Amino acid sequence: MSVLVDDNDPSVLYNSPGGWSRLGQAPEFDGTTHSSVTWGDTATLVFEGTSISLYGTLQASTGQSRLNLSIDGSDVGSYQAPIVPAVNHNQLFWTSPVFEEGSHTLVATVDQDTSSSQVTFFIDYFIYRTTSTAGKTVLVDDDDSSVTYSPGGWSLATSDDSLESTKHISTAVGSWAAVSFHGTGISLIGSPGQKDFTASVVVDESPPAIVSQSSKLQLFNSTGLPSGPHTMNITVLTGDPIALDYFLVRSDIAPASTSLGSPTPSGGVQTSTSGTRVVSKTSNIAAIVGGTLGGLVTILILIILVWKCTARSRHDNEAVVSVFPRWIESNDQSAPAPRPFKPSQHGEPTVLPPPYSLKYSPVVGR
Incomplete structure (x- = not known):
């Protein structure tokens, strides 16, 4: 799965306050970018995953500049900013090799031509792969492969105003798109410049929400879903162009870690200074003795229960021979129900709803 980190996220550390400038405009993610023309300036991001990519904006220029990239202290490549005739947004600058899953540190170092003070690239966002x-x-x-589109209803377009430079467009009434996700909420983000379209959005079995383009890119937002797998469906209702750019899924909250605590007087569980779980020898002996005594008591109880059940069975069999014929003849209404559930009017079991209710917060715009 992919996690996006904006250039303005607190986890991105810039080394010199005087060297980096914060800028940004509408086509860039969250409207922010960072740039520097100071040789040696660095941007550092610690992430937990297997690979990472860097995206940004290219400025029309004649100057030469590049970024040198390292992972965990080892050089893994560089990005040379090309000369372009016009501004390009959402451009892929660089992708790292694939590493083992774990915590890694990316450092991007500015290597600016000292003969030119013109900025040629702007860092916009990072995307890393992780489990x-x-x-x-x-x-x-x-x-993404988790998004499914109705056949013939959508087309893939490349555009620098879209995240990762791609978006899906449809003008076919009734065409649909579905995304499967695991989490507690989801947001649908459209492409800028849309107008007049209308679409229906359903999450699982929620009531349909009608969305249309506004001045904001967020077309729909759902929160408060029960933690687990869900599906969002988008259906086009009018023939005006609608563009889907990306989705943001709020994943499950990580479970809180449980402290093992200090040693108990009876020699219970201990925690070493390195965090290793340690069980004392006296605790093992006590567990063995207690388990043996418990097993003997359990066997004795089972013998008594078997003896009582055998005696009761003989008594019940005699009672059934004398009572059962009278129950059949009188059709006694107090007889046990033939099924362990209350039958419906049609004689079938009543299906109860799940013990939870879905809570949705559809928002048109943001």
Whole structure:
């Protein structure tokens, strides 16, 4: 799964307050970017995953500049900013090699041509791949494999005003898109510049929410879902173009760690200074003795229960021979029900609803 980190996120550390500038405009994620023309300036991000990519904006220029990239102290490549005739947003600058799942540190170092003070690139956001998503906001791009589109109703378009430069567009009434996700909430983000379209959004079996383009990119937001798997369905209701850019999923909260505590007087569980779980020898002996005595008592109780059940069975069999014929003849209404549930009017079991209710907060716009 993918996790997006904005350039303005507190987890991104910039080394010199005087060297980096914070800028930004509408096509860039969250409207922010960072740039520097100071040689040696660094941007550092610690992430837990297997790989990471860097995206940003290219400025039309004639100057030369690049970023040198390292992971965990080892050089893994560089990004040379090309000369472009116009501004390009949401450009992929660089992707790391694949590493083992774990905590890694990315450092991007500015390597600026000292003969030019013109900024040629702007850092916009990072996207890293991970299996540890608890408590994080997961990015699902429109081109992700978890998103399904109705045949013939959608087309993939590339555009620098869209995250990762891709979006899906439809003008076919009745065409649909569905995304499967695991979490407690989801947001649908559209593409800028849309107008006049209308679509229906349903999460699981929620009432349909009608959405249309507004001045904000967020078209729909659902929160308070029970933790687990869900499905969002979007259906196009009018023939005006609608573009889907990406989804943001609020994943499950990570479970709180449990402290093992200090040693008990009876020699219970202990925690070493390194956090290793240690069980004392006296605790093992007590467990063995207690388990043996408990097993003997259990066997004795079972012998008594078997003897009582045998005696009661003989008595019940004699009673059934004399009572059962009278119950059949009188059709006694107090006789036991033939099924362990209350039958409906049609003689079938009544199906009860789940013991929880779904809570949705659809929002048109943001």
